[in-house]
Structures are given as structure tokens and as C-alpha cells.
Amino acid sequence: MSRSRARHRPRRTTAQAAARLAQLHLKARGGPVFGAGLGLATLLAWTGGNWLATRPYFDGPVARIPVVLIAPLIAAVLLAPTLAGADDELERGMALPWRRWRLGHLLVAAAAIGGLLALTGLRAPEVFGAYALLRNTLGCVGLVALGTVLLGARLAWLPVFGYVCAVYAATPRQIGGVAGVWAWPAQPSSVTTSWLTAGTLFAFGTLWYAAHGAQRDVRALSRGRGSDRKR
């Protein structure tokens, strides 16, 4: 009995340590703020979607297109600051498999965003509902990940914010074809090319972010160097 206890103790300790580490990681990356923001975005998506779909002067669930674009955008923007720590140098110095941590971080966040937002569009999910919300979550998270790698977490929101706003402003009338590629966020969920584009963005962004992490803040680095020189 005592021998088996001794055998299990280290494994339990490792799991506890990993859980503790994950807890610290989430806290350091602003997980609670992201969680609260995501909850609020979900609530707004649900309320807004239902309101639009039930107006007698609109075309039912089709009217939910603003929600399908804006809700994943807000969630992705909220995700951006969690993709880098307060001190990148310090983090990279830790003996942790950071690629796996980054991959896990992004996948869990995407699953949380997609899962929660999809719940808000379960009524007629094929008409600018749950399916389109899932697709746009993939695309927006992918764009934020790409933005993080290229511009750093501070400005990671810029590409996705600019792109989704531009597509929404354009309100392309064409369905499928070339519009399925460039205007994927505003396409019906039945358009295969829109899924392919969003999926590609997600895969590319996730893998690149997992491999390289966030772009370092050049200004912070130069400030650091300046203070070193003074010392």
C-alpha cells in the first residue's frame, strides 16, 4: 500500500505543478479579463442576434450578419493581448516547451470562442448562425495570430480590425467565386471557399505563432537597452 502511494505521488505532483503553471500562465496573460470580455461578447451576440432575427421588417435569421462579423472580431481582439507576456525575454528564459504552450493557448482560446459564440447562433445555424460564427472565429483568430507574429501583441488587433471592417463596409453582393476568398467573413456558411480561406488563415496563423511566438516590442527593447546603458 505504502509502496503504491510512493509510486503515485510524483505523478500527482507533476499534474498539480502543470495545473498551477497553467493557472499562473493564464493570470499573467490576462486570462480573467479575456474570459469576462468573451462572456460579455457572447451575451451581446445572443441578444443582438435574436433581436435582429425577430424584427418583422427584416428577413429573419439572414439579418444576423452584423453579429456574425462583429462578435468573432471582438473576441479575437480581446484575445490579442493574451498572446504575449509582460516580459518576453524573461518568459523565453524559462525551461518550458513554449511551442506547445503557445499552440495549446491558441487552440484552447479558439475552442472557447468558437464554442461559446456558436451557442448563440443555434437557431437556423446555417443562415448566418452557428456555422458562420465558427468559420469567422477560425479566420479572426488566425488573423490575430498572424498579427501577433508580425506586429507584436500590442498591435495584433490591427489587421483583423481593419480587414473585417473593410469587408463589412464593402458588403459584397457576390456569393462564392472570388468573393468567397476575399470576403469570407460576409459569405453564407455554405460557400466552401470561405471555409477554406478561414481555415487556411487559422492553420497558418496558429502554426506560425506556435513556432515563433509574438514579435518583440521594438520600442520596449530599445528602452531596455537605453536603461542598460545608463546603468
Added chain:
Amino acid sequence: MRRPLRVELLRGTAPAVALAATGGMVWMLCVHTDAWAGRWAGLAGYFRVCLLILCAMMVAAGAWQAGRERRRGMGEVLASTPRPAWQPLLVSWLSVSLAGTAGVVAALAGAAALIGSRATYAGRDWWWVLLVGLLALWTAAALGVLVGRLVPLRTVAPIAGVATYAGLGAAIYVDSSRATWLSPARDGLRAELLVPGDLHLAQAAWLLALTAALLALAARLRWVAALAVALAAAAAVPIVAGPRVGRLPTDPRAIEPVCTTAGPQVCVARVNAFLLDDVAAATQPLLARVAGIPGAATRAADSTIRPDGEVLGQTETVWLNLLQQPRVFGGLATVGELRDGFRQMTDPYCDGVQDGAQGAYSEKANRARKVALEWLLDEPQPTDRLRALPLEQQRAWFGEFLAAARACDGNRLIELGERL
């Protein structure tokens, strides 16, 4: 004040804001050229739609600018200067507002140059729509500055931008209420419509007072803020509590008909007169095709000049929807859609063409309608037997079809379809 402002304009967020505003405005102009091409009032009205994006952008820019002191850790340095705290805030807001406005005006100037070469009607009072819209950019920047000061989040700029977009969008969606005129963004301000002058004044006063209130709140000037909030509330009262705006009045000169002088008559509203040659080229052959057939339309006209209460397809005029037709460099956007407007001549405007037996819309009767429409639009089908007949018989058949369609006589339509 001038030197700090110059420094802010050259080295702060301002250049990026100006670039983003120009880019955003150019993009909006490019994606919906039909909304403004050839019409001054169209450009002003469309600018108010663009405010959905531009105000969101200005709020984001203001929030980004206001968060700069926090991001750079400059709070103590600024507090140690002898200038009052509201002055740097005012300068940073002014730099963002000026840059954003300059960027938008640059893009609008480009559009104005393109309109100037084609416009056929100068319009009236549209500059008020434009000026009040520009004022809204300053208010949006002030809102951004306040939010950026109050919320210490890294993502406050984009979130505030998206929230502004959603808020203004919601006001457009529920535009039945007079209170929605508190929002500067507005859809449906077509080129021939006039916004009442007192509403422009009330909107301008409301936006100015709101800007002052937001800036005073951001600068934590309590008494000034209280006064400005009271002013903003007072300015909002005439907008919210005034008589219901309902349908906007039409500029009588803008909807005066301008017609062709040769061939079958084609008329457009004066505001769309720059399209007359193109519309005539697309529609006169169709009118000539049915000329002399009893019951057929004898003229085509812009639906902008359609009198209230006139039912489509029941007069001698084919009403054409030109809203999505203008192009910046001339020509029509979709000639096919314009020709498709002639469908109203063959569409039976009754509850349903009854064939007597089922009392429902008859597929057999619809066959005759399809053949008639294809003949009218001169789009021959491979199995078209109507065209196999001599021309006079084709015209006679079409005349009989029109008579039956006007009378909603389903049995006669079936008979006409079976005759081919």
C-alpha cells in the same frame, strides 16, 4: 499651444490617423460608387453612411492617443509641468481630429473632382449634411479620448471602435424613432431628399455640446463638464422631442423630369440627368419593339419621379430603378438589370393569375408570361416558337398577352401559352 500641436501633428498618432482616414474613406467610396457618382447630394448622403466606419475609426484613434501617456509612463512627467492638465489633452484631441478630418476631406476632394465632371444638378443644402458629418468626426475623437483615459486596457482602442460601430449601426436599424437623429450616421439620405434646416442646426449644436462634455469629462473639469452635459442635454431636447420627421421632403427641382427629344420617350430626374444618354441607349430599342401594340408601355422613366400611389405595370410608363446604376466614369453599372425593369410590363399585378380550376398561381399561365418577357427583352430561347411566326403575328400575340395579363385572365393566358 501652436508648437505642441505642430509636434503632435508631425510626430504623434496624427499622421497614422490621417492615413487611415484617407484609406478608409477611399475604400468606402470605391466599394459603393453607385451611391455618389455624378451627384453632389449623393456624396453628402453617402458620407453619413460612411460615418459608421469613420466614427468607429476616430473613436479608436482617440482612445489610442489618450492611452499613450499610460503606455509610455508619462503621467508623472506631465503632472510636473506648470501647464494645466486639460491643455495637453486638448492638444492631443485636436491633433487626432484635425488629422482625421484632413484625411477624410482629401478623399472627398478626389470624389468631388470626379463628380464635378459629370454632375447635372448642383443640388441644395447638401453641404450641411457634409459639415455636420465632419463635426461628428470631432465628437467621435473626443469620445475616444474619454474612453482611452478611463479604461486602462491595451485593447480599449479596437473594442471602443467596434462598440461605436455597433451603436451607430443599431441606431440605423431602428430609424423609426426621432431620437435616432442624435446619431450622425444615417442611411437612406438619397440625392433627391432634403433634410430640414432646423434638424441640421439641432444636430450641430448637439454634437458640439457633446464634444465639449466628453472633453471636460476626460480632463476631469467637474464644473465645466456639468455645464457641458447640461448644454448637450438641452441640445438633444429639440431632436428627441420635436415632431416626427417621417418621410423626408423631396427637392422639387431635383426630381424635375429631363427627357429625350428623339425616339421613344425616356425621362430621368434632373439629379440623374447625367445618365440619360446611357439609359436611353439601353431602353429605347425595347420601347421601339412594342411601339403601337395596344396596352404596351410607350415611355420609360426614372422611378425617382414616379408619383405617389402609381402602381407598377398599370400605366403606359415603365419605371426604372436607377439607384445602383451610376458609375464614376460614365456608363451604367448593370444594363441587364435596367432592361429587366421591363419585366413589370409582363408581370400580372393581381393576387395571382387564376386558372379557374385551382384558384392558385398557375404554372401554365406563367409559361406564357415567360415567353412574352423573352420576346420583349429580345432574348430568344432555343425552343421559342413565337419567333417562328411572322413579325405582325408576334406583335399581335404579345398584345393579346398584355390584355389577358392586365385582366388577370388565367384561362386566356393558358390558352395563349398552348397556342405556341
